[in-house]
Amino acid sequence: MTRRHLTLFFVVALALAWPLLPEFTATMFSYIALYALVAVGLVMLTGVGGMTSFGQAAFVAIGAYATAWVCTSPAATAALDGVLPPGLVPWLGLALGLVLTFAIAWGLGAITLKLSGHYLPLCTIAWGLGLYYLFGNLQFLGGQTGITGVPALSVAGFSLASPRALGPVIWAVLLLALWALHNLLDSREGRAIRALKSGRVMAESMGVDTAHYRIKVFVLAALLAAISGWLYAHMQRFVNPTPFNLNIGIEYLFMAVVGGAGHLWGAVLGATLITLVKEKLQDILPGLLGASGNFELIVFGLLMVLVLQRFADGLWPTLARFAGRFLRPAAPRAPKAAATLPVRTLAAPGALLLETARVTKRFGGLVANDAISMTLAAGEVHALIGPNGAGKSTFFNMISGVDDPTEGEVRLLGEPMNGQPSRAYAARGMGRTFQHVRLLGQRSVLENVALGAHRRARSGWIASMLRLDRAEEAALLAEARRQIERCGLNAHADAAAASLALGQQRIVEIARALAGQPAVLLLDEPAAGLRHLEKQALATLLAQLRAEGLGILVVEHDMEFVMNLADRITVLEFGSVIAEGTPDEVQRNPRVLDAYLGGSDGDAREAAHPAPVVRPEAAAGLGLDPLAQGAGVSP
Amino acid sequence: MDLQIALLLGQDGIVNGAIYGLMALALVLVFSVTRVIFIPQGELVAFGALSMAALGAGHVPATLWLLVALAAMALAVEGWRWKRGVTVEWKATLVWTVLFPVAALAMVLGLRPASLVTQALATLLLVTPLGPLLYRLAYRPLANATVLMLLIVSVALHGVLMGLGLLFFGAEGSRTPAFSDARFDLGGMAITGQSVVVVGVALALVVLMFLFFERSIVGKALRATAMNRVGARLMGIPTDLSGDLSFALAALIGAVAGLLIAPITTIYYDTGFLIGLKGFVAAIVGGLASYPIALAGALLVGQLEAFSSFWASAFKEVLVFTLIIPVLWWRSLHSRHVEDEE
Numbered sequence: 008m009t010r011r012h013l014t015l016f017f018v019v020a021l022a023l024a025w026p027l028l029p030e031f032t033a034t035m036f037s038y039i040a041l042y043a044l045v046a047v048g049l050v051m052l053t054g055v056g057g058m059t060s061f062g063q064a065a066f067v068a069i070g071a072y073a074t075a076w077v078c079t080s081p082a083a084t085a086a087l088d089g090v091l092p093p094g095l096v097p098w099l100g101l102a103l104g105l106v107l108t109f110a111i112a113w114g115l116g117a118i119t120l121k122l123s124g125h126y127l128p129l130c131t132i133a134w135g136l137g138l139y140y141l142f143g144n145l146q147f148l149g150g151q152t153g154i155t156g157v158p159a160l161s162v163a164g165f166s167l168a169s170p171r172a173l174g175p176v177i178w179a180v181l182l183l184a185l186w187a188l189h190n191l192l193d194s195r196e197g198r199a200i201r202a203l204k205s206g207r208v209m210a211e212s213m214g215v216d217t218a219h220y221r222i223k224v225f226v227l228a229a230l231l232a233a234i235s236g237w238l239y240a241h242m243q244r245f246v247n248p249t250p251f252n253l254n255i256g257i258e259y260l261f262m263a264v265v266g267g268a269g270h271l272w273g274a275v276l277g278a279t280l281i282t283l284v285k286e287k288l289q290d291i292l293p294g295l296l297g298a299s300g301n302f303e304l305i306v307f308g309l310l311m312v313l314v315l316q317r318f319a320d321g322l323w324p325t326l327a328r329f330a331g332r333f334l335r336p337a338a339p340r341a342p343k344a345a346a347t348l349p350v351r352t353l354a355a356p357g358a359l360l361l362e363t364a365r366v367t368k369r370f371g372g373l374v375a376n377d378a379i380s381m382t383l384a385a386g387e388v389h390a391l392i393g394p395n396g397a398g399k400s401t402f403f404n405m406i407s408g409v410d411d412p413t414e415g416e417v418r419l420l421g422e423p424m425n426g427q428p429s430r431a432y433a434a435r436g437m438g439r440t441f442q443h444v445r446l447l448g449q450r451s452v453l454e455n456v457a458l459g460a461h462r463r464a465r466s467g468w469i470a471s472m473l474r475l476d477r478a479e480e481a482a483l484l485a486e487a488r489r490q491i492e493r494c495g496l497n498a499h500a501d502a503a504a505a506s507l508a509l510g511q512q513r514i515v516e517i518a519r520a521l522a523g524q525p526a527v528l529l530l531d532e533p534a535a536g537l538r539h540l541e542k543q544a545l546a547t548l549l550a551q552l553r554a555e556g557l558g559i560l561v562v563e564h565d566m567e568f569v570m571n572l573a574d575r576i577t578v579l580e581f582g583s584v585i586a587e588g589t590p591d592e593v594q595r596n597p598r599v600l601d602a603y604l605g606g607s608d609g610d611a612r613e614a615a616h617p618a619p620v621v622r623p624e625a626a627a628g629l630g631l632d633p634l635a636q637g638a639g640v641s642p
Numbered sequence: 643m644d645l646q647i648a649l650l651l652g653q654d655g656i657v658n659g660a661i662y663g664l665m666a667l668a669l670v671l672v673f674s675v676t677r678v679i680f681i682p683q684g685e686l687v688a689f690g691a692l693s694m695a696a697l698g699a700g701h702v703p704a705t706l707w708l709l710v711a712l713a714a715m716a717l718a719v720e721g722w723r724w725k726r727g728v729t730v731e732w733k734a735t736l737v738w739t740v741l742f743p744v745a746a747l748a749m750v751l752g753l754r755p756a757s758l759v760t761q762a763l764a765t766l767l768l769v770t771p772l773g774p775l776l777y778r779l780a781y782r783p784l785a786n787a788t789v790l791m792l793l794i795v796s797v798a799l800h801g802v803l804m805g806l807g808l809l810f811f812g813a814e815g816s817r818t819p820a821f822s823d824a825r826f827d828l829g830g831m832a833i834t835g836q837s838v839v840v841v842g843v844a845l846a847l848v849v850l851m852f853l854f855f856e857r858s859i860v861g862k863a864l865r866a867t868a869m870n871r872v873g874a875r876l877m878g879i880p881t882d883l884s885g886d887l888s889f890a891l892a893a894l895i896g897a898v899a900g901l902l903i904a905p906i907t908t909i910y911y912d913t914g915f916l917i918g919l920k921g922f923v924a925a926i927v928g929g930l931a932s933y934p935i936a937l938a939g940a941l942l943v944g945q946l947e948a949f950s951s952f953w954a955s956a957f958k959e960v961l962v963f964t965l966i967i968p969v970l971w972w973r974s975l976h977s978r979h980v981e982d983e984e
Contacts, residue, residue, distance in 0.1 A: 260797070
């Protein structure tokens with residue numbers, strides 16, 4: 008039995024048992040599905056996308072109130088009388104709810120998208136509270152009493168008035184949503200969504216418009232909540248503000264977190280657990296505590312803190328591990344015929360790829376980069392070296408769109424790039440790796456590398472949800488495998504990225520950059536943490552890429568590696584260029600020796616700066632000490 | 643609206659704004675030192691106000707038993723950590739888990755405070771140690787988690803404390819006697835002594851905090867931790883203790899705010915949450931980082947609340963909470979590149 012079989016078995020068992028369930032249990036199961044629909048949106052937001060919302064109950068409210076108003080208000084009924092048969096009015100209510108939710112969620116997302124991740128949830132608290140008070144005070148929505156007399160849904164003349172009749176519809180909607188979201192996550196767009204969580208700089212460098220994706224995920228979760236609200240209104244047949252207050256919004260989050268915020272089925276597990284436990288607690292607690300009130304919040308809150316401290320991933324992974332002992336892994340499906348990905352024509356060798364003109368960066372009074380001018384041509388390896396704190400990382404940020412220069416200009420393939428985001432650099436053909444490895448540790452090496460090819464495919468969210476993207480997806484994965492193989496990591500392609508040694512993770516980053524088929528490659532300390540033979544393999548790979556016409560800019564502390572590979576070297580110290588030339592020229596340059604080994608004879612420079620400290624590893628790596636050859640390890 | 647009413651509303655706004663300003667101060671302090679967005683700050687206000695009311699009515703506030711229970715749990719956790727070979731700062735631990743609870747027990751049960759001043763002192767003694775105890779039990783095990791995770795813990799803790807507030811103090815609200823019954827007449831405007839007390843104490847606290855952070859070595863250590871945790875630790879500043887201290891200050895500020903506001907308005911178990919959130923709106927004006935801008939934001943929130951209660955009283959809360967939306971929009975205009983999460 009595979010996991011797929013187990014899911015099918017669960018669905019069939021629920022369908023067969025449904026007519027036999029007691030009325031109360033059927034109602035309860037209907038509620039569980041309604042809650043799970045909201046919670047699964049929160050899983051997408053929290054566990055997958057690295058955001059969260061405490062205000063989902065407010066979106067449920069919009070879905071519920073929209074349909075209740077359309078179906079019952081005198082104004083709406085008068086306007087629709089004769090235009091729309093009564094059986095179709097609730098569908099208009101659904102449409103209205105979805106449109107309103109879409110507009111509001113998009114607006115809230117757009118306001119907070121550029122700010123740090125915690126502003127969105129804070130905003131949802133305020134929004135959830137505000138909407139609750141608003142609904143309680145709007146007379147045309149019934150104020151605190153709410154709206155009664157919401158009609159039941161009917162499909163083709165068949166009334167869905169009782170929970171026993173509506174329940175299967177709700178479950179069908181939930182299962183459909185789970186299927187679509189599962190497909191979405193298993194696609195190019197899904198990888199981009201997952202990348203949001205691990206830091207936006209990385210995702211942007213892969214060409215992902217993180218702000219846009221964040222809004223879309225937030226809107227998706229809100230729409231799911233609105234659908235839940237629409238179903239709720241037609242099941243309950245009346246709406247008032249109480250079930251949409253902030254506490255319920257927090258309860259939805261409990262469901263997602265307790266169940267397992269990183270897993271779609273965690274939402275179903277969490278919704279089931281919390282609903283059943285709440286039912287029991289509401290029976291027991293008032294008697295136990297001798298007072299009446301929403302005391303289940305105390306228990307849920309404690310449970311939540313405990314889960315976050317002890318099982319940060321929720322209960323679903325534990326359950327899945329247990330079930331995994333009895334389940335066969337699913338057989339890999341035969342890939343569809345792969346589509347072809349667009350291929351970039353590389354510039355002729357010697358063509359100018361990247362040039363900076365007097366790039367300067369000041370942080371307050373500190374000049375991190377002082378008028379740095381350099382070029383990178385197709386078919387060359389250009390190394391950027393310098394002691395720690397020389398401004399190499401700042402300069403990398405300047406030429407990759409992570410930060411803006413205070414002064415000066417950056418041109419990529421002839422185009423001025425000042426003020427552009429990282430993804431614009433990626434779009435023009437820049438691939439990069441990071442000094443501190445930025446991979447999705449839990450995902451496989453293959454998926455990580457495929458993220459690098461994000462920009463080379465087109466399929467959108469709807470296509471991914473409906474599995475219309477399979478040919479393109481097969482092509483992306485094939486391309487990712489090709490790059491993994493090229494970098495010598497095929498043995499690890501399906502392992503979780505975090506399980507690899509740090510040096511290998513750096514190589515995964517190179518493979519990821521190559522999957523985007525860059526014209527310019529920026530490598531930040533690629534050889535750090537590699538063993539001798541691995542370094543040789545890396546040098547061979549980079550030489551091969553150079554021969555293919557890539558321009559490679561590399562920051563590296565391993566001098567043997569740099570001196571053997573680079574065509575040109577630029578040396579930075581205290582933010583400015585102190586030397587530039589071939590490895591031979593640079594090794595003989597007195598200022599370079601001075602910077603690396605410390606002042607020789609008290610010149611003016613020494614007076615200007617604190618006494619340089621001798622850095623043994625750097626000095627050894629320069630090739631001055633034969634004993635230490637090859638021992639250049641970056642700190 | 644005539645000038646008389648406008649002045650009255652303005653005065654109301656300043657008094658409320660002072661309370662929100664205290665909230666914002668505590669929230670910015672806790673966030674910058676520990677990265678915790680301390681949603682339960684408002685619950686501490688309610689606990690302060692309602693404990694004071696219970697003492698005034700001659701009851702033993704249940705806050706005392708909460709304090710004793712949390713202290714016992716925190717002590718047990720430290721003991722367990724110590725047994726597993728973790729270095730435990732026993733001196734600080736004993737201050738929060740033994741010294742304060744024993745002092746509170748002695749004060750409430752032994753002394754049975756009868757005057758307003760001793761009751762207020764007892765309340766501060768009851769509420770202040772709740773801060774570090776909550777920090778140690780709920781947040782410290784997750785010190786390396788993301789801001790988002792810590793925020794979810796905060797919201798969960800808010801649920802727990804609000805539920806406990808309902809259990810301890812019931813659904814009925816309380817008011818406490820004013821610290822001052824004086825009334826002044828300033829150019830035709832009546833000013834109550836209590837509002838002078840509120841603004842005066844709030845100002846005094848702000849000045850004290852300023853002096854503490856600018857002049858004292860402990861305050862400088864806290865600021866260093868806020869700027870760079872790792873760097874501060876390398877300089878020998880125990881960052882765990884900074885957590886204790888910032889939460890203690892936040893709880894102290896919360897309790898003071900509770901004492902100040904309880905004579906002005908009826909406090910229910912869930913009122914604190916709304917007060918805390920309005921402090922949040924103010925703190926967000928300052929980007930959760932700037933104290934002076936947060937204080938200005940608090941005055942803005944106070945005025946908006948006062949005047950909207952006149953123009954559209956039913957939508958007062960809606961207006962105050964939706965203020966966050968233009969504020970965030972304004973802030974996002976100033977940030978162009980994506981900010982990376984820590």
